[in-house]
Amino acid sequence: xxxxxxxxxxxxxxxxxxxxxxxxxxxxxxxxxxxxxxxxxxxxxxxxxxxxxxxxxxxxxxxxxxxxxxxxxxxxxxxxxxxxxxxxxxxxxxxxxxxxxxxxxxxxxxxxxxxxxxxxxxxxxxxxxxxxxxxxxxxxxxxxxxxxxxxxxxxxxxxxxxxxxxxxxxxxxxxxxxxxxxxxxxxxxxxxxxxxxxxxxxxxxxxxxxxxxxxxxxxxxxxxxxxxxxxxxxxxxxxxxxxxxxxxxxxxxxxxxxxxxxxxxxxxxxxxxxxxxxxxxxxxxxxxxxxxxxxxxxxxxxxxxxxxxxxxxxxxxxxxxxxxxxxxxxxxxxxxxxxxxxxxxxxxxxxxxxxxxxxxxxxxxxxxxxxxxxxxxxxxxxxxxxxxxxxxxxxxxxxxxxxxxxxxxxxxxxxxxxxxxxxxxxxxxxxxxx
Amino acid sequence: xxxxxxxxxxxxxxxxxxxxxxxxxxxxxxxxxxxxxxxxxxxxxxxxxxxxxxxxxxxxxxxxxxxxxxxxxxxxxxxxxxxxxxxxxxxxxxxxxxxxxxxxxxxxxxxxxxxxxxxxxxxxxxxxxxxxxxxxxxxxxxxxxxxxxxxxxxxxxxxxxxxxxxxxxxxxxxxxxxxxxxxxxxxxxxxxxxxxxxxxxxxxxxxxxxxxxxxxxxxxxxxxxxxxxxxxxxxxxxxxxxxxxxxxxxxxxxxxxxxxxxxxxxxxxxxxxxxxxxxxxxxxxxxxxxxxxxxxxxxxxxxxxxxxxxxxxxxxxxxxxxxxxxxxxxxxxxxxxxxxxxxxxxxxxxxxxxxxxxxxxxxxxxxxxxxxxxxxxxxxxxxxx
Amino acid sequence: xxxxxxxxxxxxxxxxxxxxxxxxxxxxxxxxxxxxxxxxxxxxxxxxxxxxxxxxxxxxxxxxxxxxxxxxxxxxxxxxxxxxxx
Ligand SMILES: Cc1cc2nc3c(=O)[nH]c(=O)nc-3n(C[C@H](O)[C@H](O)[C@H](O)COP(=O)(O)OP(=O)(O)OC[C@H]3O[C@@H](n4cnc5c(N)ncnc54)[C@H](O)[C@@H]3O)c2cc1C
Ligand code: FES
Numbered sequence: 001x002x003x004x005x006x007x008x009x010x011x012x013x014x015x016x017x018x019x020x021x022x023x024x025x026x027x028x029x030x031x032x033x034x035x036x037x038x039x040x041x042x043x044x045x046x047x048x049x050x051x052x053x054x055x056x057x058x059x060x061x062x063x064x065x066x067x068x069x070x071x072x073x074x075x076x077x078x079x080x081x082x083x084x085x086x087x088x089x090x091x092x093x094x095x096x097x098x099x100x101x102x103x104x105x106x107x108x109x110x111x112x113x114x115x116x117x118x119x120x121x122x123x124x125x126x127x128x129x130x131x132x133x134x135x136x137x138x139x140x141x142x143x144x145x146x147x148x149x150x151x152x153x154x155x156x157x158x159x160x161x162x163x164x165x166x167x168x169x170x171x172x173x174x175x176x177x178x179x180x181x182x183x184x185x186x187x188x189x190x191x192x193x194x195x196x197x198x199x200x201x202x203x204x205x206x207x208x209x210x211x212x213x214x215x216x217x218x219x220x221x222x223x224x225x226x227x228x229x230x231x232x233x234x235x236x237x238x239x240x241x242x243x244x245x246x247x248x249x250x251x252x253x254x255x256x257x258x259x260x261x262x263x264x265x266x267x268x269x270x271x272x273x274x275x276x277x278x279x280x281x282x283x284x285x286x287x288x289x290x291x292x293x294x295x296x297x298x299x300x301x302x303x304x305x306x307x308x309x310x311x312x313x314x315x316x317x318x319x320x321x322x323x324x325x326x327x328x329x330x331x332x333x334x335x336x337x338x339x340x341x342x343x344x345x346x347x348x349x350x351x352x353x354x355x356x357x358x359x360x361x362x363x364x365x366x367x368x369x370x371x372x373x374x375x376x377x378x379x380x381x382x383x384x385x386x387x388x389x390x391x392x393x394x395x396x397x398x399x400x401x402x403x404x405x406x407x408x409x410x411x412x413x414x415x416x417x418x419x420x421x422x423x424x425x426x427x428x429x430x431x432x433x434x
Numbered sequence: 435x436x437x438x439x440x441x442x443x444x445x446x447x448x449x450x451x452x453x454x455x456x457x458x459x460x461x462x463x464x465x466x467x468x469x470x471x472x473x474x475x476x477x478x479x480x481x482x483x484x485x486x487x488x489x490x491x492x493x494x495x496x497x498x499x500x501x502x503x504x505x506x507x508x509x510x511x512x513x514x515x516x517x518x519x520x521x522x523x524x525x526x527x528x529x530x531x532x533x534x535x536x537x538x539x540x541x542x543x544x545x546x547x548x549x550x551x552x553x554x555x556x557x558x559x560x561x562x563x564x565x566x567x568x569x570x571x572x573x574x575x576x577x578x579x580x581x582x583x584x585x586x587x588x589x590x591x592x593x594x595x596x597x598x599x600x601x602x603x604x605x606x607x608x609x610x611x612x613x614x615x616x617x618x619x620x621x622x623x624x625x626x627x628x629x630x631x632x633x634x635x636x637x638x639x640x641x642x643x644x645x646x647x648x649x650x651x652x653x654x655x656x657x658x659x660x661x662x663x664x665x666x667x668x669x670x671x672x673x674x675x676x677x678x679x680x681x682x683x684x685x686x687x688x689x690x691x692x693x694x695x696x697x698x699x700x701x702x703x704x705x706x707x708x709x710x711x712x713x714x715x716x717x718x719x720x721x722x723x724x725x726x727x728x729x730x731x732x733x734x735x736x737x738x739x740x741x742x743x744x745x746x747x748x749x750x751x752x753x754x755x756x757x758x759x760x761x762x763x764x765x766x767x768x769x770x771x772x773x774x775x776x777x778x779x780x781x782x783x784x785x786x787x788x789x790x791x792x793x794x795x796x797x798x799x800x801x802x803x804x805x806x807x808x809x810x811x812x813x814x815x816x817x818x819x
Numbered sequence: 820x821x822x823x824x825x826x827x828x829x830x831x832x833x834x835x836x837x838x839x840x841x842x843x844x845x846x847x848x849x850x851x852x853x854x855x856x857x858x859x860x861x862x863x864x865x866x867x868x869x870x871x872x873x874x875x876x877x878x879x880x881x882x883x884x885x886x887x888x889x890x891x892x893x894x895x896x897x898x899x900x901x902x903x904x905x
Contacts, residue, residue: 034868035867037837041867047835077888086715088716098720121859121864126864126865127865129865130866131866133867134845134866137842342870361474361476362473365480366589372871374869374870377870404712404714406741409738410719412723412733412738415738416734418716735881
């Protein structure tokens, strides 16, 4: 009988690094990604024939060359819909079947947090990550007047990348006051400082306005243009643009990912803990080795740890302090008709109509929060914070209920074509990079 | 509550049966408290479809009680507690092959005996309902049934302000002494003259001698489309057989396709002898969906966005348990409704409240309620001894 | 590298090899993808398949415009227009 594969979900740094380690240890590995190519978030590759915007390209090129020399099977445009309690995974898309893997490694990366604001559902309003993907795949900056707003180091990075591609943003609107913490900043790792200094030099040279301590409070459409209201607490003003890119932080993308009693499951990289690229590479390698070890000894693999991961953890904590700001007040002062759940169009009013301290079931069944196809990825955190009355209250890991499959919607037509696993060999030999 | 802190009645379990019972007690002017280990609709009532269906009931007491409950649900929806929960709609039964066709014949005969609450509107082939797949031999359209999500019904009953509520509050013991029952909720104790226990699958925890078993059912929900394309539930005749036949001899997987008000479809459901709501699997999803698409091919263009299991409380002999709890004078059981509790809840709540107030059940239903009495298990045990 | 043409309704939209439907539409100036079943505007938001806001009807099936790679001749419609079941 065919030796079952280890399934790795997500061909970013963590996934490819884990695949490499496992394949080197002699395990048959299948790595799937719903994107068309490997790269994940940070190393998103340009379209064939387009010039890319290389970010630490040497790191990726080394890794991918190493991976491609090993007998790893790759399946792109392939969606992992989840794993059920029996240990059966459903793959749909280019590789379309049920699969009983020997083990499962989840490296599904991060998702962006975007705080709700009036107008955040208008066409032309995207996440900063979406704009960055467009930029990386096309090798060109998004066109027209672009405002970047929210909070976090990504705004500066994206602003600088756009500037280098000849379309600087009309403004970067940062809710925190990152320049007011020089001492904390200096304790960041050197690599972080060097990267930030490079971005700042680019932005300053191009005179891109960076408004700190300023929130983008609301967006309205006027014809094809978007008018954003900015406020720094005392004064407010308007800014006109063609596109608004929002970003309020990075979270792990673990919605719909269940553990499975029938299978060894390891989560690595940003989907376990959003610590950035260096950590994802390290965790992918160490996690791949830990899984190989566990399979050899019949034990349960443990999540990797290392001094590098500790350093990245400390750096992320510092960054959080540098960018800290009061978005709790901003959330609680939103107009009551602001959409919170984008999928189902549910507003703050709808949330308040559930009464004080609604339970998860009430939030879901009566409020319909988390009931749309994104499964609460974009509203869960804000629902939890909007119904809490303490700014410091920790947001539960799964505010809208424990994870359950599907990790992504399952097209019924694909489901039909997905034959159950019979234990036979996979459709293509290992080592074929399609 | 009276001056000594004693309720006329405490209802344990805020599922649809408990909520209906509490509402009916409050209407009768009794002081009532409703207690739940977690909260309203936390178990089967919040994880189920909401067919208010006579067609799917076993002939006999269940079919008669379902008919009475359907009529009464319609009353309660006329400006009453169920007005935003219950929606009338047609229902359709489909089948392929002789076993399913025979089940449809039996259904038509059963409905004829039950009066006019549910009427056969049409009996034909797949062309009877535009959109049904051409591989389907026979479709019948029924009129008179409806749909009511369990959580919406619970919410409707709980709009009654005269019900005191205690949750999350697991009941750890029931102590009956003299004219009073003490309901122990961890550190707190409630006192009541009467208790209704509507505990669903948790029944054996307080009443270990009763043969109430968990029976899980997997359910799947699609994304939204245009509402109203399928006017009512589309149920396979195999589903009718499933209620009377062992699953292994079913001709086709039993499937119900229920159009929701949101334009989503709910596809259900299995009957599995365990109580683990995390056991939801892709092979079952695929098998149900294959049959569902045969019946309603447009489902092929949809996406499944949610999968979950609810756990029903089944009874070894297939009938619910309503009546005085063994070993107690003042505790009434209302449990074991398996896949029929939402449909039956209106009448069960009304009659449980009557019995609790010391009245006998509605005369027309007395014989059917007698068949549900828990005393039937005591007889079995004595007979066996 | 020119990859061919997709159709947004009756409008021909060129695409580059490997490009997503969302990207091709966006470059053609189509940033509103029409309406979803609840009347919400469909458009790119997250760009990576997580938010489900960019759903369009592709060859009769709802799909994420940001994840679907263009193939020559693909027919794309606003989601609500592709939804009829009967
Ligand atoms: C917008 C944004 C900007 C960032 N900017 C920086 C930065 O400037 N510097 C930095 O150090 N870090 C940055 N990060 C973080 C950095 O990108 C990550 O830490 C790192 O890339 C994580 O690697 P990973 O392998 O864990 O996940 P990823 O690289 O994200 O890989 C996950 C892969 O999983 C796939 N996937 C997810 N779900 C499924 C599914 N169900 N089926 C199939 N495939 C699936 C995705 O398509 C993706 O390819 C940023 C992150 C984001 C989101
Ligand atoms: S833009 Fe979010 S899923 Fe496509």
